[in-house]
Amino acid sequence: xxxxxxxxxxxxxxxxxxxxxxxxxxxxxxxxxxxxxxxxxxxxxxxxxxxxxxxxxxxxxxxxxxxxxxxxxxxxxxxxxxxxxxxxxxxxxxxxxxxxxxxxxxxxxxxxxxxxxxxxxxxxxxxxxxxxxxxxxxxxxxxxxxxxxxxxxxxxxxxxxxxxxxxxxxxxxxxxxxxxxxxxxxxxxxxxxxxxxxxxxxxxxxxxxxxxxxxxxxxxxxxxxxxxxxxxxxxxxxxxxxxxxxxxxxxxxxxxxxxxxxxxxxxxxxxxxxxxxxxxxxxxxxxxxxxxxxxxxxxxxxxxxxxxxxxxxxxxxxxxxxxxxxxxxxxxxxxxxxxxxxxxxxxxxxxxxxxxxxxxxxxxxxxxxxxxxxxxxxxxxxxxxxxxxxxxxxxxxxxxxxxxxxxxxxxxxxxxxxxxxxxxxxxxxxxxxxxxxxxxxxxxxxxxxxxxxxxxxxxxxxxxxxxxxxxxxxxxxxxxxxxxxxxxxxxxxxxxxxxxxxxxxxxxxxxxxxxxxxxxxxxxxxxxxxxxxxxxxxxxxxxxxxxxxxxxxxxxxxxxxxxxxxxxxxxxxxxxxxxxxxxxxxxxxxxxxxxxxxxxxxxxxxxxxxxxxxxxxxxxxxxxxxxxxxxxxxxxxxxxxxxxxxxxxxxxxxxxxxxxxxxxxxxxxxxxxxxxxxxxxxxxxxxxxxxxxxxxxxxxxxxxxxxxxxxxxxxxxxxxxxxxxxxxxxxxxxxxxxxxxxxxxxx
Numbered sequence: 001x002x003x004x005x006x007x008x009x010x011x012x013x014x015x016x017x018x019x020x021x022x023x024x025x026x027x028x029x030x031x032x033x034x035x036x037x038x039x040x041x042x043x044x045x046x047x048x049x050x051x052x053x054x055x056x057x058x059x060x061x062x063x064x065x066x067x068x069x070x071x072x073x074x075x076x077x078x079x080x081x082x083x084x085x086x087x088x089x090x091x092x093x094x095x096x097x098x099x100x101x102x103x104x105x106x107x108x109x110x111x112x113x114x115x116x117x118x119x120x121x122x123x124x125x126x127x128x129x130x131x132x133x134x135x136x137x138x139x140x141x142x143x144x145x146x147x148x149x150x151x152x153x154x155x156x157x158x159x160x161x162x163x164x165x166x167x168x169x170x171x172x173x174x175x176x177x178x179x180x181x182x183x184x185x186x187x188x189x190x191x192x193x194x195x196x197x198x199x200x201x202x203x204x205x206x207x208x209x210x211x212x213x214x215x216x217x218x219x220x221x222x223x224x225x226x227x228x229x230x231x232x233x234x235x236x237x238x239x240x241x242x243x244x245x246x247x248x249x250x251x252x253x254x255x256x257x258x259x260x261x262x263x264x265x266x267x268x269x270x271x272x273x274x275x276x277x278x279x280x281x282x283x284x285x286x287x288x289x290x291x292x293x294x295x296x297x298x299x300x301x302x303x304x305x306x307x308x309x310x311x312x313x314x315x316x317x318x319x320x321x322x323x324x325x326x327x328x329x330x331x332x333x334x335x336x337x338x339x340x341x342x343x344x345x346x347x348x349x350x351x352x353x354x355x356x357x358x359x360x361x362x363x364x365x366x367x368x369x370x371x372x373x374x375x376x377x378x379x380x381x382x383x384x385x386x387x388x389x390x391x392x393x394x395x396x397x398x399x400x401x402x403x404x405x406x407x408x409x410x411x412x413x414x415x416x417x418x419x420x421x422x423x424x425x426x427x428x429x430x431x432x433x434x435x436x437x438x439x440x441x442x443x444x445x446x447x448x449x450x451x452x453x454x455x456x457x458x459x460x461x462x463x464x465x466x467x468x469x470x471x472x473x474x475x476x477x478x479x480x481x482x483x484x485x486x487x488x489x490x491x492x493x494x495x496x497x498x499x500x501x502x503x504x505x506x507x508x509x510x511x512x513x514x515x516x517x518x519x520x521x522x523x524x525x526x527x528x529x530x531x532x533x534x535x536x537x538x539x540x541x542x543x544x545x546x547x548x549x550x551x552x553x554x555x556x557x558x559x560x561x562x563x564x565x566x567x568x569x570x571x572x573x574x575x576x577x578x579x580x581x582x583x584x585x586x587x588x589x590x591x592x593x594x595x596x597x598x599x600x601x602x603x604x605x606x607x608x609x610x611x612x613x614x615x616x617x618x619x620x621x622x623x624x625x626x627x628x629x630x631x632x633x634x635x636x637x638x639x640x641x642x643x644x645x646x647x648x649x650x651x652x653x654x655x656x657x658x659x660x661x662x663x664x665x666x667x668x669x670x671x672x673x674x675x676x677x678x679x680x681x682x683x684x685x686x687x688x689x690x691x692x693x694x695x696x697x698x699x700x701x702x703x704x705x706x707x708x709x710x711x712x713x714x715x716x717x718x719x720x721x722x723x724x725x726x727x728x729x730x731x732x733x734x735x736x737x738x739x740x741x742x743x744x745x746x747x
Contacts, residue, residue, distance in 0.1 A: 553612050637672070645682055
């Protein structure tokens with residue numbers, strides 16, 4: 001205190017501080033007192049207004065006295081959302097203000113309040129509602145909601161930016177769709193169409209391509225829409241005949257494709273399509289029109305007698321050879337033709353033509369035999385048949401000693417035995433069919449009657465086909481005939497699917513065997529369930545005509561895929577076919593079943609590459625059906641020695657036939673085609689494949705030759721081993737990439 005007394009200046013400072021602090025506290029107290037008085041005054045005013053029932057008046061008084069929360073509550077009571085929102089904003093209650101502004105649809109104010117409240121979700125909604133799409137998109141992008149940001153940019157009219165946002169979001173379909181629309185708006189129709197195509201929006205793609213006028217793209221889209229005819233028409237209208245032809249060919253419409261190829265100036269491709277269609281007559285005529293007579297003749301003379309085109313092919317061949325001055329060749333064609341069943345008037349006309357050639361060639365013996373065969377068909381009293389006696393007289397006047405025997409004639413002509421065309425003759429011609437033959441005792445069984453189902457009756461049903469079947473099947477289309485019957489394509493009404501109907505008719509084999517043959521073939525095939533074996537659906541016997549229905553395969557026989565006199569170039573295709581057939585045979589062999597007639601015509605290649613084996617049980621049916629008679633059944637070019645000499649036949653016979661197919665695929669040739677085919681298969685050594693294809697490896701040759709061993713026990717035990725060995729020979733230890741070949745996995 002003494003010190004303090006001695007320092008009056010310090011005392012003054014202390015006194016001043018006390019005065020300031022005390023004054024401040026007093027002022028603060030006084031302000032609070034005034035505010036309290038004001039609040040109290042405002043609350044009293046509000047209370048008075050409420051006592052009078054004036055809620056809005058009370059709210060206004062609350063606002064005037066800065067009682068904002070109270071005012072907001074009062075406005076809320078009256079449903080005055082906008083006033084309520086403003087009151088909450090004055091009170092800086094941002095969440096409540098934002099909600100109230102949202103309820104009042106004042107989205108700009110709501111956005112402001114949501115931003116103050118740091119509520120991004122509410123802010124995003126408010127910005128969108130307020131039409132502030134760009135700002136909303138930025139916020140959505142920052143929040144990781146790129147798809148939503150893209151939609152907001154679309155609303156903002158920023159479509160290009162939206163496309164990028166959708167791509168960033170990984171929403172490719174939405175990005176492509178928006179991109180397509182943007183390009184449409186810009187008139188970039190080609191690009192827009194391609195973008196729609198990526199989305200498989202084919203109608204939209206078509207609309208744009210039609211705008212751009214790109215016929216190729218229009219055709220592709222029409223094909224996607226299943227409008228195949230329109231697709232081809234679009235290409236044709238644009239003059240794109242090659243493209244139209246290629247499209248038709250892919251669709252398997254080979255005849256139409258051939259016409260387009262011709263319009264495109266590609267005759268070779270047109271011929272290829274006609275061959276795939278099986279229209280050999282058109283091929284022959286087209287080759288002849290080109291001046292390629294040799295090729296026309298080659299095609300004509302390879303038509304088998306069981307083919308419905310055989311008669312016309314032989315007549316065309318005869319015409320071509322006569323045109324070349326080759327009378328012997330023409331006579332040979334007519335000779336072959338006369339062995340097949342013909343209507344009587346046709347037989348007479350053909351015989352007359354052949355006999356006249358015999359006069360030119362000084363062949364009296366053959367001429368006499370031919371005339372003798374039609375003696376009963378000619379009315380000798382008719383003046384129009386005077387040629388018959390004239391020709392016969394000429395033949396008897398010809399000196400026979402000086403006649404040179406024609407190379408294609410068999411001893412049956414000289415001895416006046418009935419003429420037959422078959423691989424069972426002592427001497428055979430070079431013109432073999434690969435069709436199945438049956439030889440019983442001393443009689444050759446011919447093909448079925450050629451007119452079965454060829455004519456349509458008044459009721460619209462094929463002649464000869466039992467009418468009772470029309471209750472089950474419709475739309476019968478005759479596909480052809482073979483040594484075992486006649487085949488039709490049909491629609492199964494009951495099961496709504498396309499099927500193949502096969503009928504056994506008179507002439508295919510003896511009547512007492514027909515039923516057993518069909519029952520056995522059907523039951524054997526039906527018991528086999530495998531991807532590479534044609535499935536049997538049903539069977540029956542109507543009006544004495546046995547029949548069965550089987551799976552219809554859209555495709556062609558393996559024969560159509562084998563180039564003439566050349567190896568198969570595509571070894572992946574070759575391996576795929578072999579794999580599948582091996583799988584089918586192993587499946588059948590493991591169940592004690594033998595095919596006995598393996599040949600390219602009995603292997604169908606579907607359009608998707610699947611190989612299908614058909615006609616199981618044929619040879620066994622012959623064996624069982626003919627009992628003690630001498631039986632030979634099968635296809636001469638593919639028959640194993642044991643099938644020829646009457647030995648016990650096992651599954652090794654199928655392996656031998658498979659070996660012949662391999663020989664044909666790798667060399668372009670059959671091992672035996674000249675002389676007596678039966679004797680050759682039974683006794684003669686197999687010609688070295690290297691003489692036809694020097695590029696073959698020793699391993700491939702080894703696989704082929706092991707299959708063609710004369711003794712069954714020397715051949716591979718199963719087809720699976722053949723498949724493995726061929727794989728290794730072709731591709732080493734690595735399996736080839738055949739995943740893109742349908743059906744290849746069946747092996």
